[in-house]
Amino acid sequence: MIVESGWAARVMSWLRALSAIIVVNLLIVAGTLVGAVVLGTLPALSAGAVCLTQLRDGDGTGLVRRYVAEYRARFRRANALGAPFALVGALLLADTAVLPSLPQPAGAMLAVFTWIIAAYAAVALLAALAIDVRYRDRILPTLRFAAGLPLASPVMTLSLIGSLAVIVASLLALPMLIPLVGISVPLFVGGWFVDHRLAQLDAHHPRAAAVAR
Secondary structure (H helix, E strand, O other), rough: OOOOOHHHHHHHHHHHHHHHHHHHHHHHHHHHHOOOOOOOHHHHHHHHHHHHHHOOOOOOOOHHHHHHHHHHHHHHHHHHHOOOOOOOHHHHHHHHHHHOOOOOHHHHHHHHHHHHEEEEEEHHHHHHHHHHHHOOOOOHHHHHHHHHHHHOOHHHHHHHHHHHHHHHHHHHHHHHHHHHHHOOOHHHHHHHHHHHHHHHOOOOOOOOOHHHH
């Protein structure tokens, strides 16, 4: 029997984590397609967030079974939770379509406003998904918490936006990685930032003790 130790153990651990992230990414894509995209995107992201949280907690086993179970259990709730974000996304797409036809400087001002709202909405969505994994509260309180957390935690928000920008730039530079980790990596990193902040705010959070050390 070969016993892994030292750097070899760390490399194997990272490879197992990467494999799990790829599996979750493929599951998210499959879940989105199963729900005909419109109804499947939010349940797929919600179930993926659960699996990636489990992975960050150190357990990479049974992810496929966990994903399927969470996808079914969270289907209606995830769509209700994500409805405001879907509306914001539709409005942002409409703004983006209008931008080329606007005269300057109105077009530039609207472009900046659109990017700011898009960044805020992305952080709030990641917050909503992470919060819903740890706390199964009602929809409206969860949305209020998710909407307020980016404003109440500017360091987290700026760090998360910067990290997402680096991830997006990296994926655009290496587009062959997009089908493998294009969804799960941003969801994994975003979930880490939000979950870390939740652990700082809540003494009863499962990782509160680890954060306090």
